[in-house]
Amino acid sequence: MTILAWEGESKVNGEPVMLGISAEKPNEPSRNTKTGPMVQVVAMLRDVHPHEATKTGADEAVCGGCKLRPSVHKKLKMVGEEVAKHPCYVLTYRKVAQWKALRRAEEDLEGAIAAVSGRAVRFGEYGNMSSVSREAVEALMRAADKHTLYEHEWRKPENQWLKDYAMASVHSEEERQEAKALGWRTFKTGDELSEGEIWCPFHEHGIQCIKCGLCNGGEGKDIVIPSHR
Numbered sequence: 001m002t003i004l005a006w007e008g009e010s011k012v013n014g015e016p017v018m019l020g021i022s023a024e025k026p027n028e029p030s031r032n033t034k035t036g037p038m039v040q041v042v043a044m045l046r047d048v049h050p051h052e053a054t055k056t057g058a059d060e061a062v063c064g065g066c067k068l069r070p071s072v073h074k075k076l077k078m079v080g081e082e083v084a085k086h087p088c089y090v091l092t093y094r095k096v097a098q099w100k101a102l103r104r105a106e107e108d109l110e111g112a113i114a115a116v117s118g119r120a121v122r123f124g125e126y127g128n129m130s131s132v133s134r135e136a137v138e139a140l141m142r143a144a145d146k147h148t149l150y151e152h153e154w155r156k157p158e159n160q161w162l163k164d165y166a167m168a169s170v171h172s173e174e175e176r177q178e179a180k181a182l183g184w185r186t187f188k189t190g191d192e193l194s195e196g197e198i199w200c201p202f203h204e205h206g207i208q209c210i211k212c213g214l215c216n217g218g219e220g221k222d223i224v225i226p227s228h229r
Contacts, residue, residue, distance in 0.1 A: 004105035005112035006136035015061040016046040019132040020102040021112050034202050036210030038120045043127025050092040050099050062127035066152040083171035084189050085227045090126050113143045120210045123149040130159040146213040150187050154179055165217045186222040193224055200225040
């Protein structure tokens with residue numbers, strides 16, 4: 001199932017973007033062993049093939065200044081300033097069917113709300129929710145039973161509303177403290193814990209995101225996971 005929840009201008013740079021959802025059947029084994037059968041929410045460029053977007057840097061429209069964008073990670077690695085061993089783990093060549101389905105679809109926010117109602121939802125499976133309509137995202141949030149969400153553009157004043165829903169994605173203890181000073185909980189890739197942090201329950205105990213739901217902003221411990229691909 002693929003539903004176009006919203007389409008409009010990117011909040012990052014004005015390019016045409018789409019907010020879409022897809023879902024596996026909740027009572028069947030998921031192909032994603034970490035998350036389980038959560039509803040997946042993505043932000044995608046409307047007019048640029050997702051794999052092409054990652055190669056050219058056009059993915060800025062939905063991913064903003066994320067340092068794990070493949071084109072950015074490559075440039076940082078060339079000068080020894082990469083923030084992680086691997087770039088973003090999303091294999092965009094596998095997103096083509098979803099992208100094509102969203103481009104064909106009619107906008108249906110009410111249908112999207114019905115589809116996430118009472119379900120565990122993974123917001124930002126690809127793309128930042130700060131790049132799309134706040135009204136659409138919050139409508140889906142209110143309908144979901146539980147959710148996970150990570151935000152890479154947590155420094156921007158216009159994105160502070162997301163701290164109630166999302167984890168600030170950080171790559172160092174310095175960034176973590178900066179985000180915490182702004183009131184965010186954090187999600188960090190790393191190899192050791194600092195005070196106030198715990199390991200991702202999936203990494204520690206094999207607990208899937210659908211059962212965990214700790215990465216939902218608000219109050220609580222900060223989460224750390226080893227660098228992965």
